[in-house]
Amino acid sequence: MHKCVLPVMRRLCIAIAVLTSPVAAQTLTTLYSFPGGAHGANPESSVTLQSDGSLVGTTPYGGTNGFGTVYQLTPGTPWTQSPIHSFLGGADGANPQGGLTLGTGGVLYGTTSAGGSTGNGTVFQLTPPAVSGGAWTKTILYNFQGGADGSNPQGNLARLQNGFMYGTTAGGGTGTNCAGCGTVFAMIPPPKGVGSWSEKVIYTFNGGKDGSGPQNGVIVSSGKLYGTTCCGTVGGTVFRLTPVSGSWVKASLYGFAAYHIGAFPGSLAIDSNGVLYGTTTAGGASNAGIVFSLTPAASGKPYTLATIHSFTNGADGGAPYGGVTLGSNGVLYTTVTAGCQDSVGGVLEFTPPAGGTGSWTETVLHNFTGGSDGSQPFAGLVLASNTLYGTTVFGGTSVYYGTVFELVP
Numbered sequence: 018m019h020k021c022v023l024p025v026m027r028r029l030c031i032a033i034a035v036l037t038s039p040v041a042a043q044t045l046t047t048l049y050s051f052p053g054g055a056h057g058a059n060p061e062s063s064v065t066l067q068s069d070g071s072l073v074g075t076t077p078y079g080g081t082n083g084f085g086t087v088y089q090l091t092p093g094t095p096w097t098q099s100p101i102h103s104f105l106g107g108a109d110g111a112n113p114q115g116g117l118t119l120g121t122g123g124v125l126y127g128t129t130s131a132g133g134s135t136g137n138g139t140v141f142q143l144t145p146p147a148v149s150g151g152a153w154t155k156t157i158l159y160n161f162q163g164g165a166d167g168s169n170p171q172g173n174l175a176r177l178q179n180g181f182m183y184g185t186t187a188g189g190g191t192g193t194n195c196a197g198c199g200t201v202f203a204m205i206p207p208p209k210g211v212g213s214w215s216e217k218v219i220y221t222f223n224g225g226k227d228g229s230g231p232q233n234g235v236i237v238s239s240g241k242l243y244g245t246t247c248c249g250t251v252g253g254t255v256f257r258l259t260p261v262s263g264s265w266v267k268a269s270l271y272g273f274a275a276y277h278i279g280a281f282p283g284s285l286a287i288d289s290n291g292v293l294y295g296t297t298t299a300g301g302a303s304n305a306g307i308v309f310s311l312t313p314a315a316s317g318k319p320y321t322l323a324t325i326h327s328f329t330n331g332a333d334g335g336a337p338y339g340g341v342t343l344g345s346n347g348v349l350y351t352t353v354t355a356g357c358q359d360s361v362g363g364v365l366e367f368t369p370p371a372g373g374t375g376s377w378t379e380t381v382l383h384n385f386t387g388g389s390d391g392s393q394p395f396a397g398l399v400l401a402s403n404t405l406y407g408t409t410v411f412g413g414t415s416v417y418y419g420t421v422f423e424l425v426p
Contacts, residue, residue: 024316045383047390048072048096049421053079057086058418062116062173062341063396064090064320065125072406072421073101075113079418080104084111084132087125087322090421101143102154106132110139110157114171115234116396118182126158128170133350136160137168137189140182140216140363141151141206151411158204159212159371165191166218169201172234175242180206183219183242185231187223193204195224198249199231201242201258201265207230219265220258222246228254228271233284233340242291243270245389252280252300255293255311255320270320271311278322279307284340284397288347293320296337296351301327305335308351308367325367330356333379334363339397341367342405345416350382350405350426352394358384361392361412364405366426376382382426386413391420 059078064072072090080086080103080343087101104111111132118126125143133139138161141409144154161168167186174182182204192198201220222229228246235244235258242258242265250272258265270293273279280300284291293311301307305328311320328335336351342350349367356385357363364383382405385392391409399406405424413420 021203043382043389043424043426045422045424046411047420047422049090049098050078050389050391050415051079051418051420052415055079055081055086055103057088059410060419060421061208061395061410062121063399063408064406064421065117065119065397066178066401066406067119067123073115073117074408074421075127076132076419077112077114082106084109085113085129087117087127087269096421102155104129104132106311108132108134108157110141112163115173115184118174118176120176120180121155125338126174126176128172128174129185130169130171130187133157133160135160137163138170138186140170140174140184159216161186161189161216163189163278165189165221166216167202168197171232174204174319175235175237177237183237185244187230187232187247190218190221192221192223192227192229194227195229198222198224198227198229199246201235201244202229211242221269222249224249226250226254226269227232227267228256228269228272234302236285236287236362238287238291238353243285244288245285245295247281250274252276252278252297253282255282255285262274271322273297273300276304277302279309279324283338285351286341287341288343294341294343294349295327296340298336298338303329303335305330305356306337306353308337308341308349326379328353332357334365334381336362338395339407342398342400344400344426348426350398350400352398352407354410356383359386359392361385361387361411362394363419364394364407365423369404383414385409389414390421 058079084104084106107148110129141378167189190200228249230247279297335356391412
């Protein structure tokens with residue numbers, strides 16, 4: 018796993034108590050166990066659900082050349098896995114760490130964290146075959162050059178209805194206080210679909226309070242972009258980018274300036290009231306990470322952070338990397354890579370207090386065992402038709418190569 022971990026300092030936080038309930042009776046089903054080799058290994062990102070009910074995703078390792086894959090899982094008894102593309106390394110790209118974004122006509126978009134013409138990563142497109150069972154067509158839309166235009170994209174791409182896509186690079190940029198603090202970039206489609214895509218850096222991070230190392234991509238809400246940086250201000254930041262008169266204006270919404278508040282935030286979710294939810298991998302009262310909310314304040318004021326849960330690395334879990342998924346009635350779902358019954362992580366549910374005051378309730382939906390059910394779910398979850406889908410980096414029938422699973426909460 019490739020996320021950065023740096024020393025941090027301490028500051029006060031606002032805490033909300035959480036009650037922990039026993040493991041619920043849900044049954045996790047392993048849809049696929051990666052065997053390594055040509056079929057891929059160790060998925061670090063979650064899956065994307067297609068209109069036909071199939072799932073697609075990436076693995077950073079495995080494939081015919083060991084540089085990662087894009088795969089498809091087709092429903093059935095059992096589900097069947099088909100590699101869509103094996104990365105060749107070099108100019109073809111290597112090691113996709115983010116997931117896939119679904120476009121018009123079933124086209125898939127993603128990034129590789131390495132490879133490309135200069136070794137700094139790529140943005141790619143995969144077009145489905147015209148005839149079922151045929152080969153997908155891969156096209157590199159952009160080769161990162163390092164330096165000003167960024168390098169090492171690791172998160173998902175956010176796609177708008179106009180076809181524009183937005184993402185982050187963990188390195189590169191032209192920050193004034195540090196070289197290579199990372200960027201937020203736009204991918205601009207060719208006019209009327211004819212010609213080449215273009216890339217434009219819309220923000221360069223400067224380190225310190227401005228943040229550095231954005232690793233998780235961005236989410237889009239009401240035309241604004243929201244994201245996190247792993248580093249800067251001790252334990253990372255939460256930011257917003259707003260389009261204003263043809264440019265983008267950045268606002269720092271929160272800085273994790275003390276280790277016991279939380280450190281190294283992951284991806285975000287946002288509700289209809291504009292409240293942001295997320296996790297930090299480390300920090301908190303037991304240095305095992307937290308689940309948090311950030312509530313908008315008056316215009317120009319900082320957001321208010323509330324700690325929904327501070328993990329202990331015990332039965333409640335610890336080290337959540339994948340952010341949270343919003344369910345109905347304000348319920349949050351997340352994964353943890355440590356703690357729980359067998360110390361290899363679990364799937365968790367957080368239910369808000371009735372009436373909006375009081376304690377949230379944590380329910381462990383599944384304790385991973387490290388066996389055929391997998392271990393250490395690095396990515397977040399996808400919720401569709403009351404079913405959660407996710408991946409584990411390790412475990413499965415091959416022990417070392419990870420799984421794809423489903424769970425009905």
